[in-house]
Amino acid sequence: MTDASRVGLALAYNCAQVLYPEGLSGASVTGRQVVLRRGWLLPSDLFAAQNIRNNIDFVTVTMAPRKMPEWAEPLGRPWRVQQKVESTVGVVVADGTVEIVFSGTFTPAGVVAVWLDDMPHGGAPSAAYAVTAQDTPATVAAALAAALTDGVASGVTVRVPGRVLNGHAGGYGQSVRVTRRQAQLYRVSIWTADATARETLASVLDTALAEQSWISTLDGRExxxxxxxxxxxxxxxxxxxxxxxxxxxxxxxxxQVQWASEMLCGIGNLSGEGGAAMSFGELAPGGANQTVTAALDAMQAVVAAQAAATAYPGLGVDQFGTVVAAA
Known part of the structure:
Protein backbone atom coordinates (compact mmCIF):
# COMPACT_ATOMS: atom_id res chain seq x y z
CA MET A 1 0.00 0.00 0.00
CA THR A 2 1.01 3.62 -0.49
CA ASP A 3 -0.22 7.06 0.48
CA ALA A 4 0.39 10.68 -0.54
CA SER A 5 3.40 11.01 1.77
CA ARG A 6 5.15 7.92 0.43
CA VAL A 7 4.40 8.89 -3.16
CA GLY A 8 6.09 12.23 -2.43
CA LEU A 9 9.06 10.34 -1.01
CA ALA A 10 9.25 8.26 -4.19
CA LEU A 11 9.34 11.50 -6.20
CA ALA A 12 12.18 12.78 -3.97
CA TYR A 13 14.09 9.53 -4.55
CA ASN A 14 13.48 9.91 -8.27
CA CYS A 15 14.95 13.43 -8.20
CA ALA A 16 17.96 12.11 -6.25
CA GLN A 17 18.62 9.53 -8.96
CA VAL A 18 18.48 12.27 -11.59
CA LEU A 19 20.83 14.65 -9.78
CA TYR A 20 23.20 11.94 -8.52
CA PRO A 21 23.42 9.45 -11.42
CA GLU A 22 26.35 7.64 -9.73
CA GLY A 23 24.69 7.53 -6.31
CA LEU A 24 24.86 9.91 -3.36
CA SER A 25 28.51 9.04 -2.82
CA GLY A 26 29.35 10.38 -6.28
CA ALA A 27 29.27 13.88 -7.71
CA SER A 28 26.04 15.68 -8.57
CA VAL A 29 25.28 16.77 -12.12
CA THR A 30 26.29 20.34 -11.19
CA GLY A 31 29.42 19.42 -9.27
CA ARG A 32 27.95 21.18 -6.24
CA GLN A 33 26.47 19.53 -3.17
CA VAL A 34 22.71 19.11 -3.51
CA VAL A 35 20.53 18.13 -0.54
CA LEU A 36 17.20 16.49 -1.38
CA ARG A 37 14.39 16.47 1.11
CA ARG A 38 10.81 15.25 1.36
CA GLY A 39 9.55 18.35 3.16
CA TRP A 40 10.38 22.03 3.57
CA LEU A 41 13.68 23.67 4.42
CA LEU A 42 14.78 23.55 8.04
CA PRO A 43 16.04 26.63 9.93
CA SER A 44 19.49 25.06 9.91
CA ASP A 45 19.43 25.00 6.10
CA LEU A 46 19.47 28.81 6.17
CA PHE A 47 21.53 29.66 9.23
CA ALA A 48 23.83 26.75 10.15
CA ALA A 49 27.37 26.27 8.88
CA GLN A 50 26.22 23.79 6.23
CA ASN A 51 23.62 25.91 4.48
CA ILE A 52 22.47 27.44 1.23
CA ARG A 53 24.86 30.37 1.51
CA ASN A 54 27.85 28.05 1.57
CA ASN A 55 27.35 26.82 -2.00
CA ILE A 56 24.98 24.01 -1.01
CA ASP A 57 21.81 23.69 -3.08
CA PHE A 58 18.54 22.17 -1.89
CA VAL A 59 15.68 20.41 -3.70
CA THR A 60 12.50 19.87 -1.68
CA VAL A 61 9.38 17.88 -2.52
CA THR A 62 6.16 18.94 -0.81
CA MET A 63 2.43 18.51 -1.33
CA ALA A 64 0.73 21.57 -2.81
CA PRO A 65 -2.74 22.59 -1.54
CA ARG A 66 -4.64 22.80 -4.78
CA LYS A 67 -7.95 21.28 -5.80
CA MET A 68 -7.26 18.33 -8.08
CA PRO A 69 -9.64 16.43 -10.37
CA GLU A 70 -11.51 13.47 -8.93
CA TRP A 71 -10.63 10.02 -10.19
CA ALA A 72 -13.15 7.22 -9.78
CA GLU A 73 -12.00 3.85 -8.52
CA PRO A 74 -13.30 0.73 -10.35
CA LEU A 75 -17.03 0.23 -9.84
CA GLY A 76 -17.75 -2.19 -7.04
CA ARG A 77 -14.11 -2.13 -5.89
CA PRO A 78 -13.56 -5.70 -7.13
CA TRP A 79 -10.90 -7.91 -5.60
CA ARG A 80 -8.29 -9.20 -8.03
CA VAL A 81 -5.62 -11.83 -7.46
CA GLN A 82 -2.36 -10.01 -8.04
CA GLN A 83 0.16 -12.60 -6.91
CA LYS A 84 0.05 -16.31 -6.26
CA VAL A 85 2.71 -18.40 -4.56
CA GLU A 86 2.64 -22.11 -5.27
CA SER A 87 3.40 -24.48 -2.45
CA THR A 88 6.83 -26.11 -2.45
CA VAL A 89 5.98 -28.01 0.74
CA GLY A 90 4.12 -31.30 0.95
CA VAL A 91 2.78 -33.74 3.49
CA VAL A 92 2.76 -37.52 3.61
CA VAL A 93 -0.08 -39.02 5.65
CA ALA A 94 0.54 -42.55 6.89
CA ASP A 95 -0.68 -44.55 9.88
CA GLY A 96 -2.35 -41.53 11.47
CA THR A 97 0.76 -39.35 11.37
CA VAL A 98 1.77 -36.47 9.09
CA GLU A 99 5.27 -36.13 7.69
CA ILE A 100 6.44 -32.72 6.43
CA VAL A 101 8.30 -32.87 3.11
CA PHE A 102 10.30 -30.09 1.40
CA SER A 103 11.35 -30.05 -2.22
CA GLY A 104 15.12 -30.00 -2.42
CA THR A 105 15.28 -27.56 -5.32
CA PHE A 106 12.88 -24.76 -4.29
CA THR A 107 12.73 -22.18 -1.51
CA PRO A 108 10.29 -23.40 1.16
CA ALA A 109 6.88 -21.75 0.75
CA GLY A 110 3.27 -22.62 1.43
CA VAL A 111 0.81 -23.24 4.24
CA VAL A 112 0.53 -26.60 6.04
CA ALA A 113 -2.60 -27.64 7.94
CA VAL A 114 -3.14 -30.71 10.12
CA TRP A 115 -6.24 -31.94 11.94
CA LEU A 116 -7.50 -34.86 13.97
CA ASP A 117 -9.44 -37.14 11.67
CA ASP A 118 -11.07 -39.46 14.22
CA MET A 119 -13.55 -37.06 15.79
CA PRO A 120 -17.12 -36.25 14.73
CA HIS A 121 -17.11 -33.77 11.85
CA GLY A 122 -17.41 -30.18 12.88
CA GLY A 123 -15.30 -30.43 15.99
CA ALA A 124 -11.90 -31.68 14.91
CA PRO A 125 -9.05 -29.59 16.40
CA SER A 126 -6.65 -28.37 13.74
CA ALA A 127 -3.52 -26.27 13.27
CA ALA A 128 -1.91 -24.40 10.40
CA TYR A 129 1.48 -22.87 9.79
CA ALA A 130 2.80 -20.50 7.10
CA VAL A 131 6.20 -21.75 6.02
CA THR A 132 9.04 -19.24 5.62
CA ALA A 133 12.29 -19.47 3.70
CA GLN A 134 14.16 -20.03 6.98
CA ASP A 135 12.07 -23.06 8.00
CA THR A 136 13.05 -26.71 7.83
CA PRO A 137 10.69 -29.71 7.86
CA ALA A 138 11.56 -30.20 11.53
CA THR A 139 10.70 -26.61 12.53
CA VAL A 140 7.37 -26.82 10.72
CA ALA A 141 6.56 -30.11 12.40
CA ALA A 142 7.48 -28.65 15.79
CA ALA A 143 5.26 -25.59 15.26
CA LEU A 144 2.28 -27.71 14.24
CA ALA A 145 2.73 -30.11 17.14
CA ALA A 146 2.91 -27.22 19.59
CA ALA A 147 -0.44 -25.93 18.34
CA LEU A 148 -2.19 -29.28 18.85
CA THR A 149 -3.26 -30.59 22.23
CA ASP A 150 -0.94 -33.50 23.07
CA GLY A 151 0.83 -33.00 19.74
CA VAL A 152 4.26 -34.55 19.41
CA ALA A 153 6.96 -33.80 16.83
CA SER A 154 9.45 -36.55 16.04
CA GLY A 155 11.87 -34.99 13.61
CA VAL A 156 9.79 -34.18 10.52
CA THR A 157 6.72 -36.14 11.69
CA VAL A 158 3.74 -34.81 13.62
CA ARG A 159 1.52 -37.14 15.65
CA VAL A 160 -0.98 -37.15 18.48
CA PRO A 161 -0.63 -40.38 20.51
CA GLY A 162 -3.69 -42.59 20.22
CA ARG A 163 -5.31 -40.37 17.58
CA VAL A 164 -5.53 -40.27 13.78
CA LEU A 165 -3.96 -37.17 12.22
CA ASN A 166 -4.52 -35.90 8.69
CA GLY A 167 -2.95 -33.02 6.80
CA HIS A 168 -2.74 -30.96 3.65
CA ALA A 169 -0.40 -28.33 2.16
CA GLY A 170 -1.29 -25.55 -0.25
CA GLY A 171 -0.12 -22.27 -1.68
CA TYR A 172 -1.30 -18.76 -0.92
CA GLY A 173 -2.09 -15.62 -2.84
CA GLN A 174 -2.39 -11.86 -2.59
CA SER A 175 -5.70 -10.24 -3.47
CA VAL A 176 -5.85 -6.50 -4.09
CA ARG A 177 -8.59 -3.96 -4.64
CA VAL A 178 -8.50 -0.22 -5.31
CA THR A 179 -10.30 1.62 -2.52
CA ARG A 180 -9.44 5.10 -3.80
CA ARG A 181 -7.82 6.54 -6.92
CA GLN A 182 -6.57 10.06 -6.43
CA ALA A 183 -4.56 12.85 -7.97
CA GLN A 184 -2.19 14.82 -5.75
CA LEU A 185 -0.23 17.94 -6.67
CA TYR A 186 3.44 18.06 -5.64
CA ARG A 187 5.84 20.99 -5.62
CA VAL A 188 9.46 20.31 -6.51
CA SER A 189 11.40 23.38 -5.33
CA ILE A 190 14.98 24.33 -6.11
CA TRP A 191 16.69 26.54 -3.52
CA THR A 192 20.11 28.09 -4.12
CA ALA A 193 22.16 31.22 -3.52
CA ASP A 194 23.52 31.02 -7.08
CA ALA A 195 21.15 31.98 -9.91
CA THR A 196 23.23 30.08 -12.47
CA ALA A 197 23.12 26.93 -10.33
CA ARG A 198 19.34 27.25 -10.27
CA GLU A 199 19.23 27.26 -14.06
CA THR A 200 21.45 24.18 -14.30
CA LEU A 201 19.53 22.20 -11.68
CA ALA A 202 16.20 23.20 -13.19
CA SER A 203 17.24 22.22 -16.69
CA VAL A 204 18.46 18.77 -15.62
CA LEU A 205 15.43 18.00 -13.46
CA ASP A 206 12.89 19.34 -15.94
CA THR A 207 14.38 17.41 -18.84
CA ALA A 208 14.59 14.15 -16.89
CA LEU A 209 11.07 14.31 -15.44
CA ALA A 210 9.63 15.37 -18.81
CA GLU A 211 10.72 11.98 -20.16
CA GLN A 212 8.85 10.09 -17.44
CA SER A 213 5.14 9.41 -17.59
CA TRP A 214 5.31 6.99 -14.65
CA ILE A 215 7.44 6.70 -11.52
CA SER A 216 7.87 3.67 -9.29
CA THR A 217 6.22 3.88 -5.90
CA LEU A 218 7.59 2.29 -2.75
CA ASP A 219 5.09 -0.60 -2.78
CA GLY A 220 6.29 -1.96 -6.11
CA ARG A 221 3.59 -0.26 -8.19
CA GLU A 222 3.61 2.95 -10.24
CA GLN A 256 -6.45 -2.80 0.26
CA VAL A 257 -4.31 -5.92 0.28
CA GLN A 258 -5.35 -9.31 1.65
CA TRP A 259 -3.25 -12.44 1.83
CA ALA A 260 -5.01 -15.80 2.08
CA SER A 261 -4.08 -19.43 1.72
CA GLU A 262 -5.76 -21.95 -0.52
CA MET A 263 -8.61 -23.94 1.02
CA LEU A 264 -7.04 -26.22 3.61
CA CYS A 265 -9.67 -26.77 6.29
CA GLY A 266 -13.40 -26.19 6.20
CA ILE A 267 -16.73 -27.23 7.57
CA GLY A 268 -20.23 -27.31 6.16
CA ASN A 269 -23.61 -28.98 6.23
CA LEU A 270 -25.59 -30.84 3.61
CA SER A 271 -29.28 -31.66 3.70
CA GLY A 272 -29.79 -35.41 3.59
CA GLU A 273 -32.89 -37.49 3.02
CA GLY A 274 -35.85 -36.38 5.03
CA GLY A 275 -34.20 -33.03 5.79
CA ALA A 276 -31.55 -34.55 8.02
CA ALA A 277 -28.44 -32.40 8.24
CA MET A 278 -25.10 -33.97 7.38
CA SER A 279 -21.91 -32.15 8.36
CA PHE A 280 -18.54 -32.46 6.71
CA GLY A 281 -15.04 -31.07 7.01
CA GLU A 282 -12.87 -29.77 9.83
CA LEU A 283 -12.85 -26.57 11.78
CA ALA A 284 -10.29 -23.99 10.72
CA PRO A 285 -7.40 -23.40 13.13
CA GLY A 286 -8.30 -21.32 16.15
CA GLY A 287 -6.60 -18.42 17.89
CA ALA A 288 -4.11 -20.66 19.68
CA ASN A 289 -2.35 -21.36 16.39
CA GLN A 290 -0.01 -19.18 14.40
CA THR A 291 -2.11 -16.51 12.68
CA VAL A 292 -1.49 -17.47 9.08
CA THR A 293 -2.74 -14.21 7.58
CA ALA A 294 -0.49 -12.22 9.94
CA ALA A 295 2.47 -14.34 8.90
CA LEU A 296 1.66 -13.78 5.24
CA ASP A 297 1.28 -10.04 5.85
CA ALA A 298 4.73 -10.03 7.41
CA MET A 299 6.04 -11.66 4.27
CA GLN A 300 4.37 -8.89 2.26
CA ALA A 301 6.20 -6.27 4.32
CA VAL A 302 9.46 -7.90 3.29
CA VAL A 303 8.32 -7.97 -0.35
CA ALA A 304 7.44 -4.26 -0.20
CA ALA A 305 10.83 -3.38 1.29
CA GLN A 306 12.51 -5.36 -1.48
CA ALA A 307 10.42 -3.51 -4.09
CA ALA A 308 11.51 -0.12 -2.71
CA ALA A 309 15.15 -1.25 -2.62
CA THR A 310 14.88 -2.44 -6.22
CA ALA A 311 13.32 0.78 -7.54
CA TYR A 312 15.58 3.13 -5.56
CA PRO A 313 18.70 1.18 -4.57
CA GLY A 314 21.01 2.74 -2.02
CA LEU A 315 18.54 5.43 -0.95
CA GLY A 316 16.90 6.03 2.41
CA VAL A 317 15.53 8.94 4.42
CA ASP A 318 16.42 10.31 7.86
CA GLN A 319 14.13 11.68 10.57
CA PHE A 320 14.10 15.12 8.92
CA GLY A 321 13.00 13.80 5.53
CA THR A 322 16.45 14.25 3.98
CA VAL A 323 17.37 11.67 1.35
CA VAL A 324 20.47 9.81 2.52
CA ALA A 325 22.45 6.74 1.55
CA ALA A 326 20.74 3.61 2.85
CA ALA A 327 22.49 1.90 5.72
Whole structure:
Protein backbone atom coordinates (compact mmCIF):
# COMPACT_ATOMS: atom_id res chain seq x y z
CA MET A 1 0.00 0.00 0.00
CA THR A 2 1.01 3.62 -0.49
CA ASP A 3 -0.22 7.06 0.48
CA ALA A 4 0.39 10.68 -0.54
CA SER A 5 3.40 11.01 1.77
CA ARG A 6 5.15 7.92 0.43
CA VAL A 7 4.40 8.89 -3.16
CA GLY A 8 6.09 12.23 -2.43
CA LEU A 9 9.06 10.34 -1.01
CA ALA A 10 9.25 8.26 -4.19
CA LEU A 11 9.34 11.50 -6.20
CA ALA A 12 12.18 12.78 -3.97
CA TYR A 13 14.09 9.53 -4.55
CA ASN A 14 13.48 9.91 -8.27
CA CYS A 15 14.95 13.43 -8.20
CA ALA A 16 17.96 12.11 -6.25
CA GLN A 17 18.62 9.53 -8.96
CA VAL A 18 18.48 12.27 -11.59
CA LEU A 19 20.83 14.65 -9.78
CA TYR A 20 23.20 11.94 -8.52
CA PRO A 21 23.42 9.45 -11.42
CA GLU A 22 26.35 7.64 -9.73
CA GLY A 23 24.69 7.53 -6.31
CA LEU A 24 24.86 9.91 -3.36
CA SER A 25 28.51 9.04 -2.82
CA GLY A 26 29.35 10.38 -6.28
CA ALA A 27 29.27 13.88 -7.71
CA SER A 28 26.04 15.68 -8.57
CA VAL A 29 25.28 16.77 -12.12
CA THR A 30 26.29 20.34 -11.19
CA GLY A 31 29.42 19.42 -9.27
CA ARG A 32 27.95 21.18 -6.24
CA GLN A 33 26.47 19.53 -3.17
CA VAL A 34 22.71 19.11 -3.51
CA VAL A 35 20.53 18.13 -0.54
CA LEU A 36 17.20 16.49 -1.38
CA ARG A 37 14.39 16.47 1.11
CA ARG A 38 10.81 15.25 1.36
CA GLY A 39 9.55 18.35 3.16
CA TRP A 40 10.38 22.03 3.57
CA LEU A 41 13.68 23.67 4.42
CA LEU A 42 14.78 23.55 8.04
CA PRO A 43 16.04 26.63 9.93
CA SER A 44 19.49 25.06 9.91
CA ASP A 45 19.43 25.00 6.10
CA LEU A 46 19.47 28.81 6.17
CA PHE A 47 21.53 29.66 9.23
CA ALA A 48 23.83 26.75 10.15
CA ALA A 49 27.37 26.27 8.88
CA GLN A 50 26.22 23.79 6.23
CA ASN A 51 23.62 25.91 4.48
CA ILE A 52 22.47 27.44 1.23
CA ARG A 53 24.86 30.37 1.51
CA ASN A 54 27.85 28.05 1.57
CA ASN A 55 27.35 26.82 -2.00
CA ILE A 56 24.98 24.01 -1.01
CA ASP A 57 21.81 23.69 -3.08
CA PHE A 58 18.54 22.17 -1.89
CA VAL A 59 15.68 20.41 -3.70
CA THR A 60 12.50 19.87 -1.68
CA VAL A 61 9.38 17.88 -2.52
CA THR A 62 6.16 18.94 -0.81
CA MET A 63 2.43 18.51 -1.33
CA ALA A 64 0.73 21.57 -2.81
CA PRO A 65 -2.74 22.59 -1.54
CA ARG A 66 -4.64 22.80 -4.78
CA LYS A 67 -7.95 21.28 -5.80
CA MET A 68 -7.26 18.33 -8.08
CA PRO A 69 -9.64 16.43 -10.37
CA GLU A 70 -11.51 13.47 -8.93
CA TRP A 71 -10.63 10.02 -10.19
CA ALA A 72 -13.15 7.22 -9.78
CA GLU A 73 -12.00 3.85 -8.52
CA PRO A 74 -13.30 0.73 -10.35
CA LEU A 75 -17.03 0.23 -9.84
CA GLY A 76 -17.75 -2.19 -7.04
CA ARG A 77 -14.11 -2.13 -5.89
CA PRO A 78 -13.56 -5.70 -7.13
CA TRP A 79 -10.90 -7.91 -5.60
CA ARG A 80 -8.29 -9.20 -8.03
CA VAL A 81 -5.62 -11.83 -7.46
CA GLN A 82 -2.36 -10.01 -8.04
CA GLN A 83 0.16 -12.60 -6.91
CA LYS A 84 0.05 -16.31 -6.26
CA VAL A 85 2.71 -18.40 -4.56
CA GLU A 86 2.64 -22.11 -5.27
CA SER A 87 3.40 -24.48 -2.45
CA THR A 88 6.83 -26.11 -2.45
CA VAL A 89 5.98 -28.01 0.74
CA GLY A 90 4.12 -31.30 0.95
CA VAL A 91 2.78 -33.74 3.49
CA VAL A 92 2.76 -37.52 3.61
CA VAL A 93 -0.08 -39.02 5.65
CA ALA A 94 0.54 -42.55 6.89
CA ASP A 95 -0.68 -44.55 9.88
CA GLY A 96 -2.35 -41.53 11.47
CA THR A 97 0.76 -39.35 11.37
CA VAL A 98 1.77 -36.47 9.09
CA GLU A 99 5.27 -36.13 7.69
CA ILE A 100 6.44 -32.72 6.43
CA VAL A 101 8.30 -32.87 3.11
CA PHE A 102 10.30 -30.09 1.40
CA SER A 103 11.35 -30.05 -2.22
CA GLY A 104 15.12 -30.00 -2.42
CA THR A 105 15.28 -27.56 -5.32
CA PHE A 106 12.88 -24.76 -4.29
CA THR A 107 12.73 -22.18 -1.51
CA PRO A 108 10.29 -23.40 1.16
CA ALA A 109 6.88 -21.75 0.75
CA GLY A 110 3.27 -22.62 1.43
CA VAL A 111 0.81 -23.24 4.24
CA VAL A 112 0.53 -26.60 6.04
CA ALA A 113 -2.60 -27.64 7.94
CA VAL A 114 -3.14 -30.71 10.12
CA TRP A 115 -6.24 -31.94 11.94
CA LEU A 116 -7.50 -34.86 13.97
CA ASP A 117 -9.44 -37.14 11.67
CA ASP A 118 -11.07 -39.46 14.22
CA MET A 119 -13.55 -37.06 15.79
CA PRO A 120 -17.12 -36.25 14.73
CA HIS A 121 -17.11 -33.77 11.85
CA GLY A 122 -17.41 -30.18 12.88
CA GLY A 123 -15.30 -30.43 15.99
CA ALA A 124 -11.90 -31.68 14.91
CA PRO A 125 -9.05 -29.59 16.40
CA SER A 126 -6.65 -28.37 13.74
CA ALA A 127 -3.52 -26.27 13.27
CA ALA A 128 -1.91 -24.40 10.40
CA TYR A 129 1.48 -22.87 9.79
CA ALA A 130 2.80 -20.50 7.10
CA VAL A 131 6.20 -21.75 6.02
CA THR A 132 9.04 -19.24 5.62
CA ALA A 133 12.29 -19.47 3.70
CA GLN A 134 14.16 -20.03 6.98
CA ASP A 135 12.07 -23.06 8.00
CA THR A 136 13.05 -26.71 7.83
CA PRO A 137 10.69 -29.71 7.86
CA ALA A 138 11.56 -30.20 11.53
CA THR A 139 10.70 -26.61 12.53
CA VAL A 140 7.37 -26.82 10.72
CA ALA A 141 6.56 -30.11 12.40
CA ALA A 142 7.48 -28.65 15.79
CA ALA A 143 5.26 -25.59 15.26
CA LEU A 144 2.28 -27.71 14.24
CA ALA A 145 2.73 -30.11 17.14
CA ALA A 146 2.91 -27.22 19.59
CA ALA A 147 -0.44 -25.93 18.34
CA LEU A 148 -2.19 -29.28 18.85
CA THR A 149 -3.26 -30.59 22.23
CA ASP A 150 -0.94 -33.50 23.07
CA GLY A 151 0.83 -33.00 19.74
CA VAL A 152 4.26 -34.55 19.41
CA ALA A 153 6.96 -33.80 16.83
CA SER A 154 9.45 -36.55 16.04
CA GLY A 155 11.87 -34.99 13.61
CA VAL A 156 9.79 -34.18 10.52
CA THR A 157 6.72 -36.14 11.69
CA VAL A 158 3.74 -34.81 13.62
CA ARG A 159 1.52 -37.14 15.65
CA VAL A 160 -0.98 -37.15 18.48
CA PRO A 161 -0.63 -40.38 20.51
CA GLY A 162 -3.69 -42.59 20.22
CA ARG A 163 -5.31 -40.37 17.58
CA VAL A 164 -5.53 -40.27 13.78
CA LEU A 165 -3.96 -37.17 12.22
CA ASN A 166 -4.52 -35.90 8.69
CA GLY A 167 -2.95 -33.02 6.80
CA HIS A 168 -2.74 -30.96 3.65
CA ALA A 169 -0.40 -28.33 2.16
CA GLY A 170 -1.29 -25.55 -0.25
CA GLY A 171 -0.12 -22.27 -1.68
CA TYR A 172 -1.30 -18.76 -0.92
CA GLY A 173 -2.09 -15.62 -2.84
CA GLN A 174 -2.39 -11.86 -2.59
CA SER A 175 -5.70 -10.24 -3.47
CA VAL A 176 -5.85 -6.50 -4.09
CA ARG A 177 -8.59 -3.96 -4.64
CA VAL A 178 -8.50 -0.22 -5.31
CA THR A 179 -10.30 1.62 -2.52
CA ARG A 180 -9.44 5.10 -3.80
CA ARG A 181 -7.82 6.54 -6.92
CA GLN A 182 -6.57 10.06 -6.43
CA ALA A 183 -4.56 12.85 -7.97
CA GLN A 184 -2.19 14.82 -5.75
CA LEU A 185 -0.23 17.94 -6.67
CA TYR A 186 3.44 18.06 -5.64
CA ARG A 187 5.84 20.99 -5.62
CA VAL A 188 9.46 20.31 -6.51
CA SER A 189 11.40 23.38 -5.33
CA ILE A 190 14.98 24.33 -6.11
CA TRP A 191 16.69 26.54 -3.52
CA THR A 192 20.11 28.09 -4.12
CA ALA A 193 22.16 31.22 -3.52
CA ASP A 194 23.52 31.02 -7.08
CA ALA A 195 21.15 31.98 -9.91
CA THR A 196 23.23 30.08 -12.47
CA ALA A 197 23.12 26.93 -10.33
CA ARG A 198 19.34 27.25 -10.27
CA GLU A 199 19.23 27.26 -14.06
CA THR A 200 21.45 24.18 -14.30
CA LEU A 201 19.53 22.20 -11.68
CA ALA A 202 16.20 23.20 -13.19
CA SER A 203 17.24 22.22 -16.69
CA VAL A 204 18.46 18.77 -15.62
CA LEU A 205 15.43 18.00 -13.46
CA ASP A 206 12.89 19.34 -15.94
CA THR A 207 14.38 17.41 -18.84
CA ALA A 208 14.59 14.15 -16.89
CA LEU A 209 11.07 14.31 -15.44
CA ALA A 210 9.63 15.37 -18.81
CA GLU A 211 10.72 11.98 -20.16
CA GLN A 212 8.85 10.09 -17.44
CA SER A 213 5.14 9.41 -17.59
CA TRP A 214 5.31 6.99 -14.65
CA ILE A 215 7.44 6.70 -11.52
CA SER A 216 7.87 3.67 -9.29
CA THR A 217 6.22 3.88 -5.90
CA LEU A 218 7.59 2.29 -2.75
CA ASP A 219 5.09 -0.60 -2.78
CA GLY A 220 6.29 -1.96 -6.11
CA ARG A 221 3.59 -0.26 -8.19
CA GLU A 222 3.61 2.95 -10.24
CA UNK A 223 2.11 6.44 -10.19
CA UNK A 224 1.32 8.51 -13.26
CA UNK A 225 3.38 11.70 -13.50
CA UNK A 226 1.96 14.82 -15.21
CA UNK A 227 3.64 18.22 -15.48
CA UNK A 228 1.40 21.14 -14.43
CA UNK A 229 3.35 24.40 -14.24
CA UNK A 230 6.60 26.14 -13.27
CA UNK A 231 7.16 29.34 -11.32
CA UNK A 232 10.18 31.43 -10.28
CA UNK A 233 9.98 32.72 -6.70
CA UNK A 234 12.36 35.69 -6.59
CA UNK A 235 10.87 37.49 -3.60
CA UNK A 236 13.89 36.42 -1.53
CA UNK A 237 16.57 37.88 -3.82
CA UNK A 238 17.38 40.50 -1.20
CA UNK A 239 18.62 37.60 0.89
CA UNK A 240 20.54 36.15 -2.09
CA UNK A 241 18.14 33.21 -2.21
CA UNK A 242 16.80 31.98 -5.54
CA UNK A 243 13.96 29.48 -5.87
CA UNK A 244 12.07 27.77 -8.68
CA UNK A 245 8.96 25.63 -8.21
CA UNK A 246 7.88 22.86 -10.56
CA UNK A 247 4.39 21.44 -10.04
CA UNK A 248 3.59 17.83 -10.92
CA UNK A 249 0.35 15.91 -10.64
CA UNK A 250 0.73 12.31 -9.53
CA UNK A 251 -2.16 9.88 -9.96
CA UNK A 252 -2.00 6.77 -7.78
CA UNK A 253 -4.15 4.16 -6.09
CA UNK A 254 -4.80 3.51 -2.43
CA UNK A 255 -5.04 -0.26 -2.13
CA GLN A 256 -6.45 -2.80 0.26
CA VAL A 257 -4.31 -5.92 0.28
CA GLN A 258 -5.35 -9.31 1.65
CA TRP A 259 -3.25 -12.44 1.83
CA ALA A 260 -5.01 -15.80 2.08
CA SER A 261 -4.08 -19.43 1.72
CA GLU A 262 -5.76 -21.95 -0.52
CA MET A 263 -8.61 -23.94 1.02
CA LEU A 264 -7.04 -26.22 3.61
CA CYS A 265 -9.67 -26.77 6.29
CA GLY A 266 -13.40 -26.19 6.20
CA ILE A 267 -16.73 -27.23 7.57
CA GLY A 268 -20.23 -27.31 6.16
CA ASN A 269 -23.61 -28.98 6.23
CA LEU A 270 -25.59 -30.84 3.61
CA SER A 271 -29.28 -31.66 3.70
CA GLY A 272 -29.79 -35.41 3.59
CA GLU A 273 -32.89 -37.49 3.02
CA GLY A 274 -35.85 -36.38 5.03
CA GLY A 275 -34.20 -33.03 5.79
CA ALA A 276 -31.55 -34.55 8.02
CA ALA A 277 -28.44 -32.40 8.24
CA MET A 278 -25.10 -33.97 7.38
CA SER A 279 -21.91 -32.15 8.36
CA PHE A 280 -18.54 -32.46 6.71
CA GLY A 281 -15.04 -31.07 7.01
CA GLU A 282 -12.87 -29.77 9.83
CA LEU A 283 -12.85 -26.57 11.78
CA ALA A 284 -10.29 -23.99 10.72
CA PRO A 285 -7.40 -23.40 13.13
CA GLY A 286 -8.30 -21.32 16.15
CA GLY A 287 -6.60 -18.42 17.89
CA ALA A 288 -4.11 -20.66 19.68
CA ASN A 289 -2.35 -21.36 16.39
CA GLN A 290 -0.01 -19.18 14.40
CA THR A 291 -2.11 -16.51 12.68
CA VAL A 292 -1.49 -17.47 9.08
CA THR A 293 -2.74 -14.21 7.58
CA ALA A 294 -0.49 -12.22 9.94
CA ALA A 295 2.47 -14.34 8.90
CA LEU A 296 1.66 -13.78 5.24
CA ASP A 297 1.28 -10.04 5.85
CA ALA A 298 4.73 -10.03 7.41
CA MET A 299 6.04 -11.66 4.27
CA GLN A 300 4.37 -8.89 2.26
CA ALA A 301 6.20 -6.27 4.32
CA VAL A 302 9.46 -7.90 3.29
CA VAL A 303 8.32 -7.97 -0.35
CA ALA A 304 7.44 -4.26 -0.20
CA ALA A 305 10.83 -3.38 1.29
CA GLN A 306 12.51 -5.36 -1.48
CA ALA A 307 10.42 -3.51 -4.09
CA ALA A 308 11.51 -0.12 -2.71
CA ALA A 309 15.15 -1.25 -2.62
CA THR A 310 14.88 -2.44 -6.22
CA ALA A 311 13.32 0.78 -7.54
CA TYR A 312 15.58 3.13 -5.56
CA PRO A 313 18.70 1.18 -4.57
CA GLY A 314 21.01 2.74 -2.02
CA LEU A 315 18.54 5.43 -0.95
CA GLY A 316 16.90 6.03 2.41
CA VAL A 317 15.53 8.94 4.42
CA ASP A 318 16.42 10.31 7.86
CA GLN A 319 14.13 11.68 10.57
CA PHE A 320 14.10 15.12 8.92
CA GLY A 321 13.00 13.80 5.53
CA THR A 322 16.45 14.25 3.98
CA VAL A 323 17.37 11.67 1.35
CA VAL A 324 20.47 9.81 2.52
CA ALA A 325 22.45 6.74 1.55
CA ALA A 326 20.74 3.61 2.85
CA ALA A 327 22.49 1.90 5.72
Missing amino acids: AQLRFQSVDDVDTMQNEALYRRDYFYELVFDTL
